[in-house]
Amino acid sequence: MANFDLMRRLTVNEGGKIVLLVMDGLGGLPMTPGGFTELETAYKPNMDKLAREGSVGLSIPVARGVAPGSGPAHLALFGYDPLVYDIGRGVLEGIGIGLEVNEGDVAVRGNFCTVDAAGKITDRRAGRIDTEEGAKRVALLQDIPLADGVKAEVKIAEGYRFALVLRGAGLNPEIEDTDPQITGVTPLPAKASIPEAEYTAKLVNQWIAEAGKRLKGQEPANMVTLRGFATDPRLPKYSDVYKLKAACVAVYPMYRGVARLVGMDVLHTEHEDTPADEFRRVAEALKTYDFVFVHIKPTDSRGEDGNFDGKVKVIEQVDAALPILLEANPDVLIITGDHSTPAKYRAHSWHPVPTLLYAPETHMPDRVEAYGERECMHGALGQFPAADLMQMALAHAKRLVKYGA
Amino acid sequence: MANFDLMRRLTVNEGGKIVLLVMDGLGGLPMTPGGFTELETAYKPNMDKLAREGSVGLSIPVARGVAPGSGPAHLALFGYDPLVYDIGRGVLEGIGIGLEVNEGDVAVRGNFCTVDAAGKITDRRAGRIDTEEGAKRVALLQDIPLADGVKAEVKIAEGYRFALVLRGAGLNPEIEDTDPQITGVTPLPAKASIPEAEYTAKLVNQWIAEAGKRLKGQEPANMVTLRGFATDPRLPKYSDVYKLKAACVAVYPMYRGVARLVGMDVLHTEHEDTPADEFRRVAEALKTYDFVFVHIKPTDSRGEDGNFDGKVKVIEQVDAALPILLEANPDVLIITGDHSTPAKYRAHSWHPVPTLLYAPETHMPDRVEAYGERECMHGALGQFPAADLMQMALAHAKRLVKYGA
Numbered sequence: 134m135a136n137f138d139l140m141r142r143l144t145v146n147e148g149g150k151i152v153l154l155v156m157d158g159l160g161g162l163p164m165t166p167g168g169f170t171e172l173e174t175a176y177k178p179n180m181d182k183l184a185r186e187g188s189v190g191l192s193i194p195v196a197r198g199v200a201p202g203s204g205p206a207h208l209a210l211f212g213y214d215p216l217v218y219d220i221g222r223g224v225l226e227g228i229g230i231g232l233e234v235n236e237g238d239v240a241v242r243g244n245f246c247t248v249d250a251a252g253k254i255t256d257r258r259a260g261r262i263d264t265e266e267g268a269k270r271v272a273l274l275q276d277i278p279l280a281d282g283v284k285a286e287v288k289i290a291e292g293y294r295f296a297l298v299l300r301g302a303g304l305n306p307e308i309e310d311t312d313p314q315i316t317g318v319t320p321l322p323a324k325a326s327i328p329e330a331e332y333t334a335k336l337v338n339q340w341i342a343e344a345g346k347r348l349k350g351q352e353p354a355n356m357v358t359l360r361g362f363a364t365d366p367r368l369p370k371y372s373d374v375y376k377l378k379a380a381c382v383a384v385y386p387m388y389r390g391v392a393r394l395v396g397m398d399v400l401h402t403e404h405e406d407t408p409a410d411e412f413r414r415v416a417e418a419l420k421t422y423d424f425v426f427v428h429i430k431p432t433d434s435r436g437e438d439g440n441f442d443g444k445v446k447v448i449e450q451v452d453a454a455l456p457i458l459l460e461a462n463p464d465v466l467i468i469t470g471d472h473s474t475p476a477k478y479r480a481h482s483w484h485p486v487p488t489l490l491y492a493p494e495t496h497m498p499d500r501v502e503a504y505g506e507r508e509c510m511h512g513a514l515g516q517f518p519a520a521d522l523m524q525m526a527l528a529h530a531k532r533l534v535k536y537g538a
Numbered sequence: 539m540a541n542f543d544l545m546r547r548l549t550v551n552e553g554g555k556i557v558l559l560v561m562d563g564l565g566g567l568p569m570t571p572g573g574f575t576e577l578e579t580a581y582k583p584n585m586d587k588l589a590r591e592g593s594v595g596l597s598i599p600v601a602r603g604v605a606p607g608s609g610p611a612h613l614a615l616f617g618y619d620p621l622v623y624d625i626g627r628g629v630l631e632g633i634g635i636g637l638e639v640n641e642g643d644v645a646v647r648g649n650f651c652t653v654d655a656a657g658k659i660t661d662r663r664a665g666r667i668d669t670e671e672g673a674k675r676v677a678l679l680q681d682i683p684l685a686d687g688v689k690a691e692v693k694i695a696e697g698y699r700f701a702l703v704l705r706g707a708g709l710n711p712e713i714e715d716t717d718p719q720i721t722g723v724t725p726l727p728a729k730a731s732i733p734e735a736e737y738t739a740k741l742v743n744q745w746i747a748e749a750g751k752r753l754k755g756q757e758p759a760n761m762v763t764l765r766g767f768a769t770d771p772r773l774p775k776y777s778d779v780y781k782l783k784a785a786c787v788a789v790y791p792m793y794r795g796v797a798r799l800v801g802m803d804v805l806h807t808e809h810e811d812t813p814a815d816e817f818r819r820v821a822e823a824l825k826t827y828d829f830v831f832v833h834i835k836p837t838d839s840r841g842e843d844g845n846f847d848g849k850v851k852v853i854e855q856v857d858a859a860l861p862i863l864l865e866a867n868p869d870v871l872i873i874t875g876d877h878s879t880p881a882k883y884r885a886h887s888w889h890p891v892p893t894l895l896y897a898p899e900t901h902m903p904d905r906v907e908a909y910g911e912r913e914c915m916h917g918a919l920g921q922f923p924a925a926d927l928m929q930m931a932l933a934h935a936k937r938l939v940k941y942g943a
Binding site: 495515521523 | 568571607608620625630886912
């Protein structure tokens with residue numbers, strides 16, 4: 134991973150502009166022997182040209198053979214070894230939708246679910262109600278009073294999902310999920326994993342009980358389950374470790390959340406933003422920021438759906454919009470994924486991720502002719518840990534001084 | 539880096555002869571898109587033949603994205619992680635010119651400078667006087683008496699640069715530079731960074747005051763500045779960790795200094811030695827030594843000057859002399875650089891360094907046809923940390939026994 138002590142020592146306050154373009158779940162697999170991957174199939178003349186001129190390679194998100202979730206995978210791209218820096222899912226969800234999670238707070242993800250008259254879960258996702266319906270239920274859950282003046286803030290995420298943050302003294306996040314992961318049983322009570330969390334578990338159960346009362350009659354969303362209790366991981370910040378004024382352009386809460394945790398400013402986006410819309414925001418941001426992270430979600434979604442052609446189309450759409458980004462003329466442009474999501478596999482996988490580094494002043498050309506998994510096997514960057522990427526970006530942006538005399 | 543505990547356990551007292559040929563700043567970049575690097579451009583039939591027969595790869599000096607100074611870069615080639623083992627510049631300079639720096643001594647680099655009547659610096663490099671003129675001034679600074687019988691040894695390095703070593707009890711190197719890095723001000727007094735170094739700072743100021751008196755009227759070199767206070771880093775020695783009797787053939791002080799620090803014997807060279815001269819010394823040394831490190835400086839100097847063609851010529855000169863080395867028939871020959879110094883970049887860079895390993899009994903051939911950056915991307919050695927190289931050298935010299943049963 135990035136060596137933060139070293140980076141603090143070597144980074145300077147000026148230098149080139151860096152764009153990190155992440156197509157979520159970019160890496161793929163051929164659907165049949167002898168076939169091409171999604172990236173190899175896509176018509177993407179802009180990316181191919183950048184690959185021909187610049188350096189490519191394959192990044193290993195966490196460790197060989199390990200398929201990461203979106204949180205760890207992005208931490209790695211940002212230079213944080215995800216095996217060292219662990220963010221609880223509750224925190225990600227909370228800050229991703231704009232809830233503050235400060236030192237000492239406890240954050241958790243919530244799902245609305247459907248329970249029958251006996252309190253047993255019949256649908257763990259409350260019929261996948263839409264965000265509007267979810268928000269109506271969340272409105273009912275505001276200001277649930279808790280013992281000792283502990284405050285509970287709750288906010289809709291998307292559809293049947295929300296986030297809950299408890300604020301007060303003496304809170305501890307070591308609490309087990311209340312989601313039993315199956316139907317036909319009642320939600321589990323919040324249970325402390327360690328004695329120091331028993332007080333918090335008691336408050337959580339108090340909150341759940343009141344939430345259940347207020348949701349009576351609100352079928353299909355008439356109960357809640359909670360999972361991923363966590364607190365602020367206190368990550369080193371981009372401004373501190375890299376001396377970068379950094380911004381995030383991302384539509385989905387999770388990615389905005391991780392970016393905020395490392396100290397990026399999360400810029401305004403609309404949920405309907407296309408890649409072209411996002412790139413216009415990046416181009417604007419580059420006027421005032423040193424570093425912009427831009428995130429494209431649908432590559433991953435199509436991969437998880439097993440929709441090979443759909444994923445190809447998303448890549449083509451990104452490529453078609455790329456000139457907007459290139460006209461903003463970043464000194465360093467990195468195009469990569471956070472992990473692979475092969476349509477064939479329909480899930481996040483562990484396969485190394487095609488990565489492209491374009492920095493015309495300093496990149497080392499290789500003999501690669503296009504951007505794709507197999508081309509990247511022969512690139513100048515070799516195979517490398519994703520968490521090393523930021524050091525390379527800083528070097529190419531001329532933001533690192535020499536180590537030692 | 540080399541795992542020294544493991545090496546102590548696995549190394550044996552006999553085996554093949556190893557030559558480590560380092561062309562300083564070897565790695566380069568094309569000057570224009572579609573062009574070739576310095577190494578790719580050079581006509582070097584001998585190296586290309588070795589690359590064709592042997593193994594090549596790319597070494598990473600310190601960490602991805604980190605451009606190293608010469609000291610750390612050579613430590614890495616010698617198997618010492620430069621992020622773990624840190625040598626102060628004063629020590630490097632001192633031992634590089636043959637001053638002993640022992641445990642408890644404090645060494646520092648000195649510059650002659652020009653001061654006006656008010657004591658303010660008008661030229662930080664004393665008009666870049668030559669070594670002969672520098673030596674005359676150094677002669678004036680011999681045997682400056684210090685309190686408590688502490689001894690001060692001073693020796694010319696090159697031009698306006700010298701080294702100073704203090705020897706006595708209770709010395710501590712935590713002292714800030716006296717070089718203000720600008721003109722128009724007086725040199726700074728030596729200032730302790732920690733209380734334990736205050737006694738030493740007092741002695742240094744005593745030395746500076748007397749030096750100033752003795753240099754009165756010696757314009758343009760009528761004052762001194764000091765920087766890089768340091769003490770012996772006590773590195774593990776080649777004889778201990780590798781069981782190697784090792785020698786160094788290098789013209790420049792810095793490289794001789796690092797070699798001495800790891801326990802190599804520094805052999806006699808002349809400042810004017812050509813690569814052919816150096817290789818003759820290596821061939822002679824191989825009769826009595828197990829390991830010879832030979833250093834070629836001008837590849838780096840031409841790179842820093844932005845002189846692409848000049849750097850190409852140095853590589854060609856080394857190649858033309860290579861048969862002298864080959865006739866000495868080392869069992870393992872490694873040809874590499876300590877870091878990249880692309881003429882395009884005019885400075886040390888972080889790009890991985892082309893590395894060639896020729897050990898006819900055991901090397902793994904690859905499909906590489908020549909020695910160059912892009913060929914090395916496809917070599918048998920892959921991309922690897924420079925500090926792993928010594929373990930590979932020992933293995934190919936049959937100096938390591940098997941690990942475990």
